[in-house]
Amino acid sequence: MLLCAVEKGSLSAAARNLQIPVSTLTRSVNDLEELIGTKLLVRTTRKLTLTEPGAEYVSAARRILEQVDEQERHAAGEFIAPRGELVVTTPVQVARLRVLPVISQFLEFHPDIRIKLLQSDRNVDLVDARADVAVRIGRLRDSSMIATQVGSLRVVCVASPAFLKKHGTPQSPKDLHATPCVVFDSPYLSPWRFRGNAKGHTATLELVPRLLVSSPDAAADAAIESVGATMLLEHDVANAVKARQLTCILREFEVEPVPVHLVHVSRNMMALKVRRFIDFAVPKLREALSDLGQMDR
Template identity: 40%
Template sequence: MDRLDAMQVMLTAVECGSLSKASRILGQPLATVSRKVSNLESQLRADLLIRSPKGLELTPAGRSYVTAAKSILEQLAEAERAAAGEYSEPKGDLVVTAPIMFGRLHVMPVVIDYLSAFPEVSVELMLTDRVTHFLDEQIDVALRIGDLPDSSLIATQLGNVRRVTCASPAYLASHTVPAVPHDLVDHDVFSFEGVSSNTIWRFWSCGKELAVPVRSRLGVSNIDAVIEAGLAGAGVIRVLSYQVADYVRDERLELLLESYEPTPHPVHLVYYKQTRLPLKLRAFIDFVVPRLRSRLTAYFGHSD
């Protein structure tokens, strides 16, 4: 039995909460994963896991073993990184993830500059609007927009983005400009929800939230299409500020109800806490953080 491989399988199963999910992540048949865990328990002559319909639970022996195994594997990984030279110069592969449009507009230009500065590093940039999982997808670092749940991740705030309401000058020329959020009931609006859904746009006034029901004339599942509808003068749209900053600057869209905007969304760079960061990751953090802060400040006037 490969003891280190069995340790990794065991840890993956515990972190996933089930053997079946661990088998998918590891790319191994469920029977193989189950056999490796069972062989490990036989070798140790101790029950490590309690299998139940609700998932996996660790026995007291299992908790002790997992703590020790995690330490052993972390030390091994660090030794391998040191031997490969990851602590002497930035080199190797990094997996970075970011929301699609934010990644395209802001992260991609900075990553290209990073690659020029560090020729021994390669980056896989995953652009997706779904929440990615560090363990499942082997993410090194992520850009996240919005409040973060409590976790073991290290988070560095880069700035904020606002949720803004806007429309084209052509649309506003033929409609009364809304003075308060409830004026939107008389306007054509476009959103991500379906046309039959009860859409609520939330604003803020005098320390209180205002929930404004609107009926979308068109429900679109793609943010670029929503923005195109706004640019075409079809109606009022609601998006994140970075998504329309260039159009606002070029006066192709006008911001509405700015004094009623809700609390801005924080933008964070997040990564796993490690005893010793590989130089490729440390270099990426040191390179990206000031540049993204500068971009957010240039676009939105403040970074914190």
């Protein structure tokens, strides 16, 4: 009950999820705090906050549940034959353009496996989401994960030919301050970054966007309609560049391509379904990402 309350953010939301009265849930949490002899939650009218002992308790409880879940799956035969539910988390656009075709092919070969695909442009914690595999864009910060690089993606600045004819082609990143821009609010694209003068140096550019959007498709479409220049990952604009609807600009200032990894949490025993998916997906994703290499060259 405590874990549900933490995940849902409030006792009332957790009670609805568990289909029990709020008073019952509150009493259970109070009893647990009394049993342990310390405060686990700080409750306000708007949210729950874990105390330091509460955070440690919840972390330990999750690890225990993970071990129990692993043993249950082992008993169910997931370590003998590839079966059961596989949870994959990935950025939205990567899922649509690269991961879904791989998943479709994988499911054809493994009729006893079900896949739950979690799509989010924010990095999902694998343990909290009880996910098996994640596709991550950008540098990895969590060294506890096992990661396999499947490719990389250029970060490109683009604009429509009509827009460039009207506003001129920027010759340096600083020129963008005087240029209407469409910004996709993304953890791996905000703020805009460019290669600096010094080797290995990266400069960031804080812009006041003419248009701020929450999806790469919207940014690409707005750029095609000459609303402004935009910065996206290459696979978001590959088709538009090939069709000459968009033109890559400031090429000499592009940062190094961002890596794309397939990651999973280290476990003593990995379910066979996870091993099979990783073995299948890694070469497929590498092939799909390598196809972008000649986008505008």
